[in-house]
Amino acid sequence: MTARKTPQTMKPATAAKKLGVYLEATPAQFREGVVSRDELNALQADPPEWLRELRRNGPHPRPVVAAKLGISISGLARGGITEALTTEQIDALKAEAPDWLERERATQAEVRREAARLKETRPE
Structure with missing residues (x-):
């Protein structure tokens, strides 16, 4: 019997800090949920438009x-x-x-x- 691995998650504030963006400027969906390590890696590898815009402006x-x-x-x-x-x-x-x-x-x-x-x- 193998133990199921639970995905490592973080608070939106931690994820925003790691992404280098201001939390209050992120979309509500991002602020209200939790972010898994895989989601953070995906955001860093291929940032959506909102993230590119925040980093730019x-x-x-x-x-x-x-x-x-x-x-x-x-x-x-x-x-x-x-x-x-x-x-x-x-x-x-x-x-x-x-x-x-x-x-x-x-x-x-x-x-x-x-x-x-x-x-x-x-x-x-």
Whole structure:
């Protein structure tokens, strides 16, 4: 007698995080159900139009916004950005280049330089 394998499932919030999309912008069907590992793999391999559209135009979750701006998530908070932004809003912020964004980019660049320096000095 073999035990039946139950498919591994996750909450929609976890699946949205893994897909890099803002949960509240996903279709109701996605938000209200559970997502199996196979469904997640299928969404990643062949994204439906709604997923391609969200990835292209947003709204994007904070980690994606931070990455697109070249700053940390903490830097977003310090800059007063607490909500999801669309690609258009991100591009407008980049074009406007407010002082806080330039400071955060400089801070992030310094953090990366320091991390690279530490990596070089550590013995293998």
